[in-house]
Amino acid sequence: MKVLSAASLVLILGSVGLAHTGTTECIPKNDLHISESFNLSGITKEEFETVLDQVEKTYAPIIKEHGATLDVVRSWDDDTVNAQAWQTGKTWHIEMFGGLARHKETTVDGMALVACHELGHHLGGLPRVDWASNEGQSDYFGSLKCLRKVWAKDDNEEIVSKLKIPETVTEKCSAEHKKASDVAICQRGAMAGMALGRLLGSLSGDKMPNFDTPDSKVVKKTNNNHPRAQCRLDTYFAGSICKIDAGIDVSNSDSEVGVCSRKFGETVGVRPLCWFFDSSAEKDSVLLTLIQ
Numbered sequence: 259m260k261v262l263s264a265a266s267l268v269l270i271l272g273s274v275g276l277a278h279t280g281t282t283e284c285i286p287k288n289d290l291h292i293s294e295s296f297n298l299s300g301i302t303k304e305e306f307e308t309v310l311d312q313v314e315k316t317y318a319p320i321i322k323e324h325g326a327t328l329d330v331v332r333s334w335d336d337d338t339v340n341a342q343a344w345q346t347g348k349t350w351h352i353e354m355f356g357g358l359a360r361h362k363e364t365t366v367d368g369m370a371l372v373a374c375h376e377l378g379h380h381l382g383g384l385p386r387v388d389w390a391s392n393e394g395q396s397d398y399f400g401s402l403k404c405l406r407k408v409w410a411k412d413d414n415e416e417i418v419s420k421l422k423i424p425e426t427v428t429e430k431c432s433a434e435h436k437k438a439s440d441v442a443i444c445q446r447g448a449m450a451g452m453a454l455g456r457l458l459g460s461l462s463g464d465k466m467p468n469f470d471t472p473d474s475k476v477v478k479k480t481n482n483n484h485p486r487a488q489c490r491l492d493t494y495f496a497g498s499i500c501k502i503d504a505g506i507d508v509s510n511s512d513s514e515v516g517v518c519s520r521k522f523g524e525t526v527g528v529r530p531l532c533w534f535f536d537s538s539a540e541k542d543s544v545l546l547t548l549i550q
Contacts, residue, residue, distance in 0.1 A: 279345040279389045282379045282396075284358075284372050286484045288461055291337035291357055298362035303334050305366050306359050313373045316408045321380070326350045330373075334359070339461070343376040345389060352376035361457055367446060368453030371494065374404030383508030383516065385480050385534075392482040394533035397490055399508065401447040401497030402517065402527075406504035414442035421449055426469045427495075434499045434526060444498045451494025459487035467491040473532035481533040489532035500527025 292298070314330045321328040326345075331353035338355040345351065352373060359369055375396045382391030382399035391399065415438055423445050431444035448469070455467035467488040475489070485493070500518040509515035518527035520538040531539055 281342050281344040282376075282390050282393075284341040284375050284396075285339065285458065285461065288339060290339045290361075290461065292339060292360040293337050294335075294356070294360070297360040299360050299364045301359045301364060301366060301369065303356075306334055306354070306356065306369070307332065309366060309370050310354060310373060313370065313377070313404075313408055317377055317381075317404075320407075321350055324381075326380075328352075330354070341372045341376050343379040343390065345380070350380045352380075361460075363453055363457035363460055365450065365453040367450035368457065370408060371400050371405060371447070371450040371454055374400035374408065377404055381508075383510055384513035385482070386510065387482045392480070393484045394481065394490075394493055394529065397485075397493040398497045398517070398529055401451060401494045402500050402502065403497075403504050403508070405447045405450065405498075406443055409443055409446065410504075414439055414446055418442045418445045418449075421445070423449065424469050430495075430499050430526075434501050447498035448495050451491050451498065454494065455487050455491035458484075458490060462487060464488070469495060473530065475532040476539075477531060477533060477535050480535040485533040489530060492530040492532060496527050496530055498527075502527070 310330050310332055314328060318328045326348045327350065329349050329351045331351060333353055334356040336355045337357040337360075339357040339361055341352070341354045341358055343350075343352045354369070354373060354376075358364060358372065378396030378399035379390040381403075382395045385392050385395055390396075427445055427448045431441045431448065435441045435444050452467070452469070458464070459466045464487045467490075469491070471488065472492045473486065473489040484490075496518070502516060502518055506516045508517060514521050517529065518524045520528050520536055529536070
């Protein structure tokens with residue numbers, strides 16, 4: 259009997275009349291497949307399941323408050339190097355593939371951030387494309403809101419004590435967060451972002467991202483596609499250092515709610531201009547030019 263992937267099943271269900279949305283993917287489409295026999299990350303199926311258990315336990319009640327049901331599809335045996343999200347009626351799906359977990363740059367925390375990115379398509383607020391928060395916003399939501407909630411009860415100080423944290427990360431996390439536990443979650447989220455940044459860089463052939471070399475590009479309109487690897491690392495890091503409480507929800511009607519915002523005079527933890535068009539930043543740039 260042929261076993262269908264969840265994505266194929268969505269298409270079939272749609273053809274017989276069950277409404278569903280388009281599928282979003284965390285990583286640009288690629289032809290890479292990694293089987294269990296070529297597991298380069300060392301992440302086990304048990305670790306894969308544990309991460310998704312933790313994410314599901316945290317977010318199933320939250321999504322229920324939105325009148326929907328969370329469906330976490332655990333496709334460990336699928337060699338695809340990606341993850342995705344879609345909606346079928348009142349069921350909100352995320353799917354994680356084993357191929358992604360087995361990539362050499364993937365870490366357990368990086369995998370948690372991927373799951374949070376997919377949840378971000380459902381819950382990340384503006385800017386949106388149709389039903390889903392766009393790619394950059396889903397990245398931002400992942401470290402700004404989701405990881406903080408998922409890791410809230412972990413011994414984060416103990417966990418980061420075993421990680422090699424760059425000085426830039428420690429300095430910025432310590433400057434923006436006062437409680438040691440919050441600093442640790444910031445550091446941990448930043449390193450999860452680095453893992454994904456390196457994965458994205460390796461897949462695209464981009465230069466490997468670095469915390470000390472942020473993307474200098476300034477978009478003229480918001481980029482709804484996947485930003486490049488450095489830009490995405492900048493976004494994960496911005497979400498990590500932003501001081502806004504994880505309990506303050508983002509909004510589907512106002513892009514400045516629940517985030518660090520230039521509109522309110524903030525400069526740290528704001529969404530990077532390499533993908534987010536910010537009229538406040540544009541006005542500041544014009545004013546600076548006039549003054550000079």
